[in-house]
Amino acid sequence: MVKLINYTSKPEITIATAARLCYSSYGIAKIEADFNDGEKGLEKARKLIKRIRTSGHESVLEHSNFTFGVEKLSRSASHQLVRHRIASYSQRSQRYVKEESPKYVVPDSIAGDEELSARYNKMLADIFSLYGYFLEKGVPAEDARYLLPNATETQIIFTMNARELLHFFRLRGCNRAQWEIRAVAQEMFKLVYPIAPSVFYGAGPACVRGNCAEGEFSCGKPSEVRMSWLKGGFDF
Numbered sequence: 001m002v003k004l005i006n007y008t009s010k011p012e013i014t015i016a017t018a019a020r021l022c023y024s025s026y027g028i029a030k031i032e033a034d035f036n037d038g039e040k041g042l043e044k045a046r047k048l049i050k051r052i053r054t055s056g057h058e059s060v061l062e063h064s065n066f067t068f069g070v071e072k073l074s075r076s077a078s079h080q081l082v083r084h085r086i087a088s089y090s091q092r093s094q095r096y097v098k099e100e101s102p103k104y105v106v107p108d109s110i111a112g113d114e115e116l117s118a119r120y121n122k123m124l125a126d127i128f129s130l131y132g133y134f135l136e137k138g139v140p141a142e143d144a145r146y147l148l149p150n151a152t153e154t155q156i157i158f159t160m161n162a163r164e165l166l167h168f169f170r171l172r173g174c175n176r177a178q179w180e181i182r183a184v185a186q187e188m189f190k191l192v193y194p195i196a197p198s199v200f201y202g203a204g205p206a207c208v209r210g211n212c213a214e215g216e217f218s219c220g221k222p223s224e225v226r227m228s229w230l231k232g233g234f235d236f
């Protein structure tokens with residue numbers, strides 16, 4: 001469902017070069033060469049990024065971008081995703097693309113119940129059938145789509161920089177976040193962590209690094225959540 005389409009080449013070295021530049025009297029070529037020196041250079045970059053993350057000098061993380069593609073996402077989840085403003089989005093249009101075959105997401109809480117899932121599927125089949133009928137009658141797709149439910153599947157491509165990704169993982173990786181966007185956040189983390197471990201180590205909700213930030217709404221499972229995010233517990 002989540003694919004990493006592209007990312008800044010050598011994301012850690014790019015970030016480290018930008019960070020070192022702020023404090024170095026050397027020219028850019030020398031700074032770059034220092035980090036592009038095989039394993040030794042990469043180690044230096046990672047050490048510097050660790051310091052940056054501890055000090056909170058996070059603007060340099062914005063130099064590395066990651067582009068994701070997500071399919072089979074509900075419109076309900078995509079609406080939550082696009083609330084994140086420090087990102088670029090391209091989403092399949094319901095004006096230009098007709099939702100001809102009924103494709104929609106069924107939450108587990110409904111799928112696991114025979115009666116509820118039968119009623120859910122029947123209601124959605126009726127909605128999509130009425131949508132098709134409206135199109136046949138000449139209603140433009142941009143108007144017929146008013147019938148479509150939050151469950152309707154969409155696909156979206158988006159780009160976030162590493163700083164925004166850390167923020168996104170903090171909010172959407174928490175058990176308080178809705179399950180579908182949380183699953184997207186976890187999949188994204190699994191894809192980016194091996195590429196830039198110094199940037200994404202310790203990513204995730206507040207409890208990964210310290211205390212839960214949710215107060216009385218806490219899920220009460222901080223150590224479980226911490227282990228998942230720290231040890232790559234999402235089954236790498």
Ligand SMILES: Cc1cc2nc3c(=O)[nH]c(=O)nc-3n(C[C@H](O)[C@H](O)[C@H](O)COP(=O)(O)OP(=O)(O)OC[C@H]3O[C@@H](n4cnc5c(N)ncnc54)[C@H](O)[C@@H]3O)c2cc1C
Binds near residue numbers: 084
């Ligand atoms: C568990 C959960 C429940 C939620 N429930 C609701 C809800 O009931 N209703 C609702 O409307 N939303 C809800 N949201 C969405 C939430 O309010 C945010 O809109 C969304 O998470 C995006 O967060 P953000 O603004 O921090 O991130 P981004 O838009 O990605 O921005 C990143 C950071 O950039 C800075 N920034 C961005 N734009 C501005 C700006 N204009 N001015 C100043 N600083 C800026 C801020 O520091 C911000 O944190 C919920 C989110 C979560 C995780």
